[in-house]
Amino acid sequence: MHKSPHPHRGRRSRGRRRAEDGTWRVKPPLTPLIEPALLLALRDGTAHGYDLADQIADYLGLKRIDHGNLYRGLRRLEEEGIVTSQWNDGDLGRSKRTYALTDTGESLLETWAEALQFTQERLSALLDSYERKS
Amino acid sequence: MHKSPHPHRGRRSRGRRRAEDGTWRVKPPLTPLIEPALLLALRDGTAHGYDLADQIADYLGLKRIDHGNLYRGLRRLEEEGIVTSQWNDGDLGRSKRTYALTDTGESLLETWAEALQFTQERLSALLDSYERKS
DNA sequence: TGACATATATGTGTTTCACATATATGTTAC
């Protein structure tokens, strides 16, 4: 972590790009679901960051989720009192940080669920509207 | 557009905030649907930016969508060949720019629809999983 | 010992987003 040239990495643009043959490639918008998925995963029990990455990727149908952002996100959730963590040094393997959901976190998950139901309704309406006259 | 102090505007954070009474307020993630909604609106005929703002807000159940970002977005879509536009000076009222979907734009809309179906499946799965053990 | 998986972490440029303001014109009420 000192120099990092990063010369010219291809531009990213609103989740879409055109392939060589002119057809479009778009990414299904899933990143806003990562935090809710994470809270949901923790509702079923404690977990480490690395486990959570796998579980969330599985929930969301992603090959992998970005570890850097996940760990940063977890620390932020902890700052906000949504999760708590503690180190497990005694175990075999590299020491891990075990995360658990707080009461505040559970209430946030409930609120997320309501909000996502709204999103789901609107998304369905949008897709219905698309199908209705294609 | 010269000085703009903007001293300290309340922090925004992952679409959530805590209300005074400790309960959570979260915003349903809808902004990724704005571009698809816009293309869909244009599939049914030409429209001005201002009209589109209303139609999209209606589709998505938003009070209003941000005009600044909408107009910038439209110009970008035009640069990318997804929409075309022309001024209507002759009409009454302030002159308007009328947008229309190109063939490329229509093909992008198709691709968006497929991607959003995937998002919908995952979102449903997530919400089902939430309901299954609450 | 070398390759790979587990596990956590920071670096960092680009894009997205929300909020604010500028500008011009048409409409309605007082």
Place this chain on the structure above:
DNA sequence: GTAACATATATGTGAAACACATATATGTCA
């Protein structure tokens, strides 16, 4: 007639989100 408001397009801008890269340490397995 003018103030208030709606229509219509546009730019400014800082913060947050995102994607991609790298650093570091340890365990496993061939």
